[in-house]
Amino acid sequence: MDKNFKDPFVGVLGGMGPMAAAVFMCRLIAITPVEHDEQHIPAILWNDPRIPDRRLAYFHNGADPMPWINHAIAHMAHAGAKVIAIPCNTVHLWFEKIAAASPIPVLHIVQAVIDDLHRQGIHSGRVGLMGTALTLQLGLYQGFLEAKGYTCIVLNEDQVEEYCTKPIQLVKLNRSNEAFEPAAAGVNILRELGADAVILGCTELPIAVPHYRRSELGVPVIDSIDALAHATLERYRKEESFSD
């Protein structure tokens, strides 16, 4: 039993927002093939919605999220986590700082999304981006995607407000059923602009556009929650094999 206590955990840093992280946990479990509970990945979710607002921190000299993030990761590492997943895209603007301060490896959600594009057979072409205004404006995705040979298509500022910010806020207010229409309208505009795939690059957006409605969209969507879940499962299997 002592050996098992020391088996690796996955640490999930959530709260940004909390529903996205809880849904990430569901999806991590849903994509893990098992015959018994015991085959699921041991995971800790640190779901702390008090982590200071990323937009306010970046633009308005708001409280720094870093001490909260470091505190959470330190506790998860202490408890046995061997790798960290963060189901929030925007906070990946702080990724270098987070990874440098973390005692254990941190997965990068953008890398996970690129791996998922490949998993879906999309190795080049025009990719539509949806996400928070902050991630789109600062180009969290664009640099990575262009380095891999993709062309990025982005909505204009008003469209981001209407088709990204609005559904994201609706999900955060527990009004996800109202969030599909504006989010789907955003996907549709990107499709009409020539996107071969659309990245739901904010973890509230896959909740706005649930799996069972994606066939209505007429273009493949890359779900940053599911992409990170796949990356987490793959990385965990590697950590597990290291610890044998």
Add this chain to the structure above:
Amino acid sequence: MDKNFKDPFVGVLGGMGPMAAAVFMCRLIAITPVEHDEQHIPAILWNDPRIPDRRLAYFHNGADPMPWINHAIAHMAHAGAKVIAIPCNTVHLWFEKIAAASPIPVLHIVQAVIDDLHRQGIHSGRVGLMGTALTLQLGLYQGFLEAKGYTCIVLNEDQVEEYCTKPIQLVKLNRSNEAFEPAAAGVNILRELGADAVILGCTELPIAVPHYRRSELGVPVIDSIDALAHATLERYRKEESFSD
């Protein structure tokens, strides 16, 4: 910020099974009225599917789940949790041991379900029980309900196997969409036997019988995941007011 680090967390002991605990996290968030992420409850989910099988421990001298449970609760308390919720009914057969060893209060899921019966205006009458064979056989619910003046209706052994164990296993195998039919058939039998309400007294069963299909059943169901989420929210609000 130091003050905020010390604000109470909710600790959620999951893994029995892991999907039920992840769905509990979603439901806790969904029932919390908020205008901003920051108003959600800080919560840690310790989702450890390696906690030894409760049925094997009880009947077949299998590995003892208690050291794993104590280990998890101790880590959550150390991280700042002030109250523990356990979204698994069967493990409440060990409740006295768990509560005695825990440094922080542990909510009881059966009490949460009784509170939810009251919340739904069902103060007496005949209540149908669904759950694992172990909880039904050992009467986890029956004593509490009868002490409150309810009459319990239970399926026979073969029916439990077909209409409880089978959908529970399907949920654990990530085949929830196949679990509605057998679970709903069980609810229907209990309704025909005169139940005024049916308790989904295993946390896989509310996943088998999703909210949007409950109106098909013709009898109110009491969802042990949602009941525990309501109890957790209420208890957290009290802890929060203590810590002011």
